[in-house]
Amino acid sequence: MSEAVNGLAKKFNSPQHYYSTERQDARYKLLPFNFERVGDSYLLTNEVGEYLFISGEDLHSLVHETLDPKSDVYSSLKSRHFLYEVGSESAIELLSLKLRTKHAVFRQFTSLHIFVVSLRCDYSCPYCQVSRQTEDADRYDMDEETALRSLDFVFRTPSEHIKIEFQGGEPLLNWEVIEFTVLEAEKINKTEKRDLAFVIATNLTLISDEILEFCYQHDVFISTSLDGPAHVHNRNRPRPGKDGHQIVRDQIERVREKLGPDRISALMTTSELSLSHPREIIDEYLDADFKGIFLRPLSPYGFAVKTHQIEKYDFERFFEFYQDSMEYIFEINEAGIPFVEEFSALLLRKISLPYPTGYVDLQSPAGAGVSAIVFNYDGDVYASDESRMLAEMGDHKFRLGNILSNTYEEIFLESGLLEILEETLTDSVPECYQCAYKPFCGSEPVYHYATQRDPVGNKALSGFCTKTKTITNYLLDIMENDPARRQILQSWI
Numbered sequence: 001m002s003e004a005v006n007g008l009a010k011k012f013n014s015p016q017h018y019y020s021t022e023r024q025d026a027r028y029k030l031l032p033f034n035f036e037r038v039g040d041s042y043l044l045t046n047e048v049g050e051y052l053f054i055s056g057e058d059l060h061s062l063v064h065e066t067l068d069p070k071s072d073v074y075s076s077l078k079s080r081h082f083l084y085e086v087g088s089e090s091a092i093e094l095l096s097l098k099l100r101t102k103h104a105v106f107r108q109f110t111s112l113h114i115f116v117v118s119l120r121c122d123y124s125c126p127y128c129q130v131s132r133q134t135e136d137a138d139r140y141d142m143d144e145e146t147a148l149r150s151l152d153f154v155f156r157t158p159s160e161h162i163k164i165e166f167q168g169g170e171p172l173l174n175w176e177v178i179e180f181t182v183l184e185a186e187k188i189n190k191t192e193k194r195d196l197a198f199v200i201a202t203n204l205t206l207i208s209d210e211i212l213e214f215c216y217q218h219d220v221f222i223s224t225s226l227d228g229p230a231h232v233h234n235r236n237r238p239r240p241g242k243d244g245h246q247i248v249r250d251q252i253e254r255v256r257e258k259l260g261p262d263r264i265s266a267l268m269t270t271s272e273l274s275l276s277h278p279r280e281i282i283d284e285y286l287d288a289d290f291k292g293i294f295l296r297p298l299s300p301y302g303f304a305v306k307t308h309q310i311e312k313y314d315f316e317r318f319f320e321f322y323q324d325s326m327e328y329i330f331e332i333n334e335a336g337i338p339f340v341e342e343f344s345a346l347l348l349r350k351i352s353l354p355y356p357t358g359y360v361d362l363q364s365p366a367g368a369g370v371s372a373i374v375f376n377y378d379g380d381v382y383a384s385d386e387s388r389m390l391a392e393m394g395d396h397k398f399r400l401g402n403i404l405s406n407t408y409e410e411i412f413l414e415s416g417l418l419e420i421l422e423e424t425l426t427d428s429v430p431e432c433y434q435c436a437y438k439p440f441c442g443s444e445p446v447y448h449y450a451t452q453r454d455p456v457g458n459k460a461l462s463g464f465c466t467k468t469k470t471i472t473n474y475l476l477d478i479m480e481n482d483p484a485r486r487q488i489l490q491s492w493i
């Protein structure tokens, strides 16, 4: 043995030391799990997202294989696949099956296809994350050739489900290309026979009878923005005439009358002003007859960065807002009115169900490219909506190519997408691989690149990581300690 190896041998135990730590008389073996101290107990989670809080004493006994088989904690650990009894190896098969089910979403490959048909917009929101352009700058519009070529790509996906979402800017400023794309996609789908769906993400200002009739005929879903009551919405989302709030509320009703009550949804973005009005914002959603709200903090892209909106509050202030909002949402549910906070509902589904949620922002590997892909107005292809937002700020790190000059294979296999995805496997990246929140979390390479210039990022400094951990702890605390509110949360799943 060389001196260097001898030197190492002095610092480390021999390999044999690690081969078997099992007691020969042990009745059970451990299955893989992570743990984290939360208050006085330890949160244990396994590969498929089952979790349990146990005491430090029980954790110590568990890992030393001295846990009493007649104890309640032993039964719970066994039924949730933290241990299996010697001789019943079928437990491993069952766990593998659950793991395969959890990852089944990747068999489908890309299902969400975002068409950025125009960067122009009639609003001038200071928190705009897509760096919109003025209404007359029509060089920022997608043309028919680019739309057609994008459709070629869309139908190359093996996914049975194809959703095409039109975004902007304000996509209705380029209505002709939306109409053209829908008609062409339907033509192709006559032979493809996929489950095809369309969404337009619009501020609703330009919705006309003709557009509504088309949406009705072609089953197009509408998604809009509603930030709260007039004094919040109009400050967050200014437009000439300062009447954005009135327009959006009137148009929501008009869309519902024509397309049906469930054919429109709304998203809110949390500005600094929003933080002081949680109840009024939720009242606005109730008044507009929505059944829930997605409490979304600002993202570090576009005008949100240029106008320094992103610096105006930190996660601690957002979490206070989230807690105040949740308190009110619980009161509403306790009064017999069903109303959901959508981000919490997503996390709860990840915590409680053995199925994938399909939510691209909490996936491992990240949903970039493999769950969602973006076709920009100029033919550039991006791995996610956030990637194209970053590109509009001049950073093309996550650009995968251009549909007018690259093939499908070049874009998916030679663009660097695979390297990006490799860096987003929480099972292997530093900190995440041993984190107890891993089954409920995912990866956001663009967020970490935008904030830390590194797609993996140091999770101790990551707002994404803090958000997942803090909100998961908040929800798990209720699930464990508040039976009445647990029932409400379970009804959201």
Ligand code: SF4
Pocket: 426, 431, 432, 433, 435, 436, 437, 438, 441, 442, 459, 464, 465, 466, 468, 469
């Ligand atoms: S981002 Fe944070 S919470 Fe999520 S898995 Fe990684 S370390 Fe855990």
